[in-house]
Amino acid sequence: SGPQNTQAAAATPAVAAAPAAAPMAASQPAQQGMRNVVVLATGGTIAGAGASAMNSATYSAAKVPVDKLLAGLPELSKVAQVRGEQVFQIASESFTNDNLLVLAKRVSALVKQADVDGVVVTHGTDTLAETAYFLSLTVHTNKPIVVVGSMRPGTALSADGALNLLNAVSVAAAKDAEGKGVVVTMNDEIQTARDVNKDVNIKTNAFQSQWGPLGMVVEGKNYWFRAPVKRHTMQSEFNIDNISSLPAVEVVYSYGNVPRTAIDAFVGTGAKAIVHAGTGNGSVADRIVPALQEARSKGVQVIRSARVPYGFVLRNAEQPDDKYDWVVAHDLRPEKARLLAALALTKTNDPKEIQRIFWEY
Ligand SMILES: NC(=O)CC[C@H](N)C(=O)O
DSSP: OHHHHHHHHHHSTTGGGSOTTSOOGGGSSSOTTOOEEEEEEEESGGGOBOSSTTOSSSSBSSOSOHHHHHHTOGGGGGTOEEEEEEEEEEOGGGOOHHHHHHHHHHHHHHHTSTTOOEEEEEOOSTTHHHHHHHHHHHOOOSSOEEEEOOSSOTTSTTOOHHHHHHHHHHHHTOGGGTTSOEEEEETTEEEETTTOEEOOSSSSOOEEOTTOOSEEEETTEEEEOOOOOSOOGGGOSOOGGGOOOOOOEEEEEOOTTOOSHHHHHHHHTTOSEEEEEEBTTTBOOTTTHHHHHHHHHTTOEEEEEESSSSSOOOTTSSSOHHHHTOEEOTTOOHHHHHHHHHHHHTTOOOHHHHHHHHHHO
16 A cells, blocks of 8 residues: 555645645646746856756856746746746856846836736856845835845755745745845845855855844745845835946955055056955055055045955044045945945945945945
8 A cells, every 4th residue: 555655645745635625736837816926047056057966066057048947846836927037148257237237127127017026036146145236226116026046056966946946936926025125045044135145155055144134935935034224125226227337346355465456457447446355344454555545536436345254344443534535335245345336436426425325225
């Protein structure tokens, strides 16, 4: 009787225990009254493929088209009516400002549609947090926007992409996710775009926020514990519909014996702002201070951030920011400070106003 039971269980997974009156999604593409979610695919490991199931780290990213990703996950039909669009098929370390603009404009157009309740963006994990933050700063909507990736390709043992994607669609389809801004669903956690970063490579707990996740998503339900307080989406003063290019903002990294070469080079190529990824509290080497002062005297904004992952940079601690007319990046990582500085520069060239923006977003 053992094999028979196994067969019966396989034919009707989980459904057998449900009340007979409730028709399950397995027999139909999606249930009536389900919320509509659009999945915008951009590439990354979540669309990756390896030579064998052993390949968890050696594989090609950005291979599997979105329709195949969705077709491979029939459970999606239990949480939403889902359709996919292939926006790009790239590894996220190769994302450009143009990619960001194209993607954000597409998200903005979709959330204006009455037949779209939420949007999911699949993305390589390397710059996923940057894109998520950019969307949270520029797309005006209350509808959920969820950015998701995976650490292992779908071909690998213990691949994490399928559950991450199911969780992303669950959040994007949920009324309780409205107004919470752009979020990232990795490793069952719901993280706010502003605070989350890829802090770990190789491992599936890659995405962390020093201020903690907003909640968790488990078996298609969201469990919220906090909400973001910084300005985002509907409360943002930036709107992707009015932005057609981003000013050049570059990052220079600090370390012992660092020369001023990179700063001078970026000023030479016309950078409008330089984000200094400083040591410790955002400290600046004595031979670098004059280089940044010269940059500032030429009209280039100086944003003082830290290469340290946690904590934050205080104004006028380590360096006299008021005297030098510099801006501090608060707790934003240098790469996220780059995006906020670029958006700020579309509105103002006043460092006091840019600093106000850095406190508020
Ligand atoms: N886990 C990943 O998605 C990394 C793959 C690739 N480097 C990317 O960011 O697209």
